[in-house]
Amino acid sequence: MSLGPFDRRTRRSRCITCAATHSKCSGSTPCTRCQTRGLECLFPSPPQSKGAVIIKLDRAKIHTPSTFQPVRPQNPLPYVTAGYLFYFDLFVRTNSFTGREPAFIADVQHLMKTASSNLSPHHPSRSLFNAMLALGAMQAHDQGAMSQHNNLSFALRSYHHSVVDLRSAVSNFSPSRRESIAWTTFFLGLFELLQDSSGQKWLQHMVFGTAQALVASGPAACRSGGMRTFFVQARTFEACRSIIFNQPSFLSNPDWMSLTEKVCFSSTNLSGILKMVVLCSSLRVRTAEFTRAACPPVTTTLDSLQLSQAFDLALEGFNLRQSLDSWKLNTSPLPESQDETLLSLAYYSATSIYLSGNYDYDMAHWQAIGVAVPILSADQIEEHFDAIVATVKEALKGSSLSPLLFLFPLRVAGARAKLHWQRDAVTDLLQRVRRKFIVADAMLEELRELWTRTVQQKLSSFYCLDS
Incomplete structure (x- = not known):
């Protein structure tokens, strides 16, 4: 083995012959062993030093003493x-x-x-x-x-x-x-x-x-x-x-x-529910396009292609409803992922209501063409509303979850809030989100306009019936 640049030995302690046979060498010239056996005794010459080489292992660069520079420390951040x-x-x-x-x-x-x-x-x-x-x-x-x-x-x-x-x-x-x-x-x-x-x-x-x-x-x-x-x-x-x-x-x-x-993390609760959020959103876009194009208010007659599209959209909704129910049955809350469980449950209830709204807001069209759709009953919607309010309240109180994540479930819950106490509950939670993220103002304003229109429509219907 060749000597390193900092090795203080000037020569090997054994001659080449003794080193090759792993034998003890006297170190004299010639050595006793080679002299006894009549062998040529040669010692390796010391390495020629043209300037010591320094290998800086952390960067794998070779420097000489004249070019070596220590690493300059970075200036500390202000x-x-x-x-x-x-x-x-x-x-x-x-x-x-x-x-x-x-x-x-x-x-x-x-x-x-x-x-x-x-x-x-x-x-x-x-x-x-x-x-x-x-x-x-x-x-x-x-x-x-x-x-x-x-x-x-x-x-x-x-x-x-x-x-x-x-x-x-x-x-x-x-x-x-x-x-x-x-x-x-x-x-x-x-x-x-x-x-x-x-x-x-x-x-x-x-x-x-x-x-x-x-x-x-x-x-x-x-x-x-x-x-x-x-x-x-x-x-x-x-x-x-x-x-x-x-x-x-x-x-x-x-x-x-x-x-x-x-x-x-496909095995986690949140990943499964987010997948259904995306699928429900995609379904909503296609359903809205279908109802605008195929179900105008003046007619309830569909051709065979449109009727087939209606059945496909309804079937996709039923499949998503089944997936949501299956997700709920198979959910296993874990103590170490309590925050994720809270978020998942809030999204589950919000997505369940959202999927129902994909059809029940246009229920007259679906009834007119005779296609069954996966809507929730009023009692089921109220149960999901209560679940959203409870989970969001708990999450905002003691979790590390961003308040932004609850704009979606609170928007869905607000659209289904019919009683004053329900609207007050949603408003209070959105106000808590607003303390951190001012964008909640846009959702509060949108819900107030929706609630005002709802009251006006009820009053208009009341006066029409009264007359």
Whole structure:
């Protein structure tokens, strides 16, 4: 074995012949053993030292003493930046989107290793860094901390810088930037939900940012690695977006459904119910198109093709109803996943009512064409309403689940709230959500308009009957 650069031995202690036969060598020249046997005795010459070689194992680079430079430590983060990153971490941990530990933090931290305070302004991760700071500043403002730094102004500046940097990253897109861009759009969307009461800016980030990032990546890119973690987090938001706005989602595509079964903890309660949320949303879009085209108020006659479509839509609804009932029977709440169980139960009741509404809001059309549909009775709807109110109240009181996740079940419950106490219960819960996310204002306003129209319709019907 050759000697290392720092080995103090100038030569081998054995001659070449003794070393080859693993024999003891006297070390003299010639050695006693070789002299006795009449063998040529040679000792290896010491290695030629042209300058010691230093191997820096952690980076696998070779340096000489003249070129070796110690690693320069990174500048520590400024106090304000470190503080807002702390509150970003707190925001994430108190706004769980899956009911589980936020495992994605490790992936985000990996992306941010180079995005420190001495990072160049045009680094692709800079937009993600600023989005995190914006959320951290909003969390600090909510906590009443770091008030001397004007948190809201800092948050808005960081948000603006993130948007500008994001546009630059998208314009100069490369596959290595995919994860950073995806997380940036996700965090910017969350910031909009904290700031924008209309919800339209969040919708833009979700539809044209987060969802497009996933679609452009494709299911194959989300099977492992950082994009898998991102998909697990973004999936709940995409499902809620599609069902709240009655819009189709790419998640209903068979390839994405197959991916969901493989990577999204398919054995958990939440994954199963989210799958049905997406399928119910897709069914609602197609059912609405059918009732508008095939069931105008002036006629109840359908051709054979339209009647076949009606039966297919009804059958799909019955299959989903059976899947929901089966999910409920097979649900096994686990103590270690109590938050996930609360969210799953709230979504189960909301999806059950939503599926019924897919048909009972147009019940006159289905009755006119003589097609049975999977609707719930008034008592069943009331039971689900009570379950939504109870689970959401418990979750908002003592879980780490994000209040955003309950906009969908509260919107569904609010649409079925007929009595004053029911409307007061929904309003109270939405007000609690609003304390954190101002976007709840849009849902409160929408429900108030719905309740006002309902009262006016009842009064109009009463006066018509009276006359």
